[in-house]
Amino acid sequence: MVLGELGQRITASFRRLNQAPIIDDDLLDEVLKEIAAALLHADVNVRYVSELRSNVKKRVLLESDASGVNKRKLIQKAVVEELVRLVSTDRKPYKLEKGKCNIIMFVGLQGSGKTTTCTKYAHHYNRKGWKTALVCADTFRAGAFDQLKQNASKVRIPFYGDYNETDPVKIAEEGVELFKKEKYDLIIVDTSGRHKQEAALFDEMQQVAEVVAPNDIIFIMDSHIGQACFDQAKAFREVVDIGSVIITKLDGHAKGGGALSAVSATNSPIIFLGTGEHFDEFQPFDAQSFVSRLLGMGDLKGLFQTITEAMPLDKQPELLNKISKGRFSLRDLYEQFQNLQKMGPMSQLMQMIPGMSNLMPAGAEKEGVKRIKRFMVIMDSMTDTELDCEVQLNDSRKLRIARGAGASIPEVNLLIDEYKRMEKMVGKMGKSGLFGKGGELTQLSRNPGQVMQKMQSAMDPRMLQQMGGAQNMMKMMKEFGKMENMGGMMEGLGGIDPAQVASMQKMMGGKMKGRR
Known part of the structure; x- marks a missing residue:
C-alpha cells in the first residue's frame, strides 16, 4: 500500500486512543505528537504537520464541550479531515470530453517517470474506450523517442515522433495536427524533462504550450525527491498553467509525503498515482478514498x-x-x-x-x-x-x-x-x-x-x-470488527456508508465489536 507505514502508525495511535479509559489533554497531546512524528517520518512538510496538530486541537477544544459529543470520534474525525485537506485543493481537474479533441501536455523533471506515465495515462483511457495517441516532443534526452515508441507499441496506441527533427516545438505542432485530422479523442504530448535552473528548456516548454494550446498541462512529480518537490513545482507553475498533478514512484518504501504536501505549490489537484513500473500500476486519485485506504479502512x-x-x-x-x-x-x-x-x-x-x-x-x-x-x-x-x-x-x-x-x-x-x-x-x-x-x-x-x-x-x-x-x-472481517468507533472515522471521510460495511460483516458471519 502507498505510504503503508504511515497508515499503520496513525491507525496504531487511533487504537491507543480507543483503549484509553479517559481522554484528557495529556493523552490528546501524546496522540497528536505520535501522528505528527509519523507524518514527518513520511517527509510531509513540517509547516503542514504543525497546522494539522493545531487545527485538530482547536476543533477538539471547541466542540468537545457540546453535550453528547463522543470525544474519541471527534478526534479521529478531525485527524481524518485534516489529512484529506492536506492532499486536496479547491481547484477542479480538467474533465475530458467525448466527441472533442482533448490535448494534454506532460511536463516535469528529467527522471520523474514522465514518459512512462504518458503511456500509462494513454493506456488508462484507451481501455475505457477513448481513441488515444502519443506525441514525442522530447528531443533533449537520448532514447526518449525509442522509449515512447516501444511503450506505445506495447499498449497498441498510435505514436508520432521524428528521429531527424531537433525542434520539439515543430514535432509537437505536427503531431497534434496529424491526430486532430484523424479525429482522436485524446492527444498526449510528452515533453523534455527539465530543471528549474535550465532557463532555455523552460522557454522551450512555454513555446510548446503556445503552439499545441493544451486543454490541460499535467505536472509529473517524483515522490523520491521528497520536499524538494515544492520548489520545483512552484518554478513550473510560474512558467505554464499547470492544471493537474500525477505523483510517481509511490511504490516500495518511498517517503511520498513530501510530494503529497508539495502539491499546494501548483494549486492543482492530484489526478493519478503511479505505483509501479507496469502500465496498469496506475491509480486514479481521490483524496477521501486515498486517506481511507491509507488508514486500512478500504474504499x-x-x-x-x-x-x-x-x-x-x-x-x-x-x-x-x-x-x-x-x-x-x-x-x-x-x-x-x-x-x-x-x-x-x-x-x-x-x-x-x-x-x-x-x-x-x-x-x-x-x-x-x-x-x-x-x-x-x-x-x-x-x-x-x-x-x-x-x-x-x-x-x-x-x-x-x-x-x-x-x-x-x-x-x-x-x-x-x-x-x-x-x-x-x-x-x-x-x-x-x-x-x-x-x-x-x-x-x-x-x-x-x-x-x-x-x-x-x-x-x-x-x-x-x-x-x-x-x-x-473471514479473518479480515474479524480484524475489521476490532477497530473501534469505525463508523465515526468513516463519517469523517464522507461518501463511505458504514451500513455497507455492517452488511458485509453480517453476510460473512462476523460481528461488529466496536464501541459506541
Missing part, C-alpha cells in the same frame, strides 16, 4: 464503482436474461474473466476492502490472477460448441483441450469444477430474483450492502478461494 465506494464500470450489468441484457433463467456457459465465464481483468491489478482491489491490504498474504492475489489467465488459455483451446456447453466434455475432449493449451488433464478438470460451482451459484441467483426484470442488482451502486447480502446465499466459498485467496475474508 468501498471506489470498489463498487470499479466493479460497476468494468461489468456494467445494465449494458449486458443478454447475460442478465440468461442468468435470470439460471443459464451460464463457459463462454459467459470467459467474458466475466475478461471483465475482471479490466478492473486493474488485483492488489489495488484488495486495498479497497477494509483490512485486506494487511491481511492478504504477499503474492496471494497474483496467484489468483495467474489461475484466471491459465483458465482463459484452456478455454481458448475449446470449440464453440464446448464453450457454449452444447456437448459433454468427455475424456477425449479433455485430452485434446489440454494438449491444445499446453495444460494437464487435472488443470482442465479444475476449470470444469470451478465452472460447475459458478453455474450452481448463477442458478441460485436466477431463483432469487436479483437479475430478473426490475431485479435488485440494478441497485448495486445505491445500496450495495442489501444486494450483496442477498447474493451471499448463492456464493460458494470454495470458488472464491480458488479465484484469489478469499479464504482470508
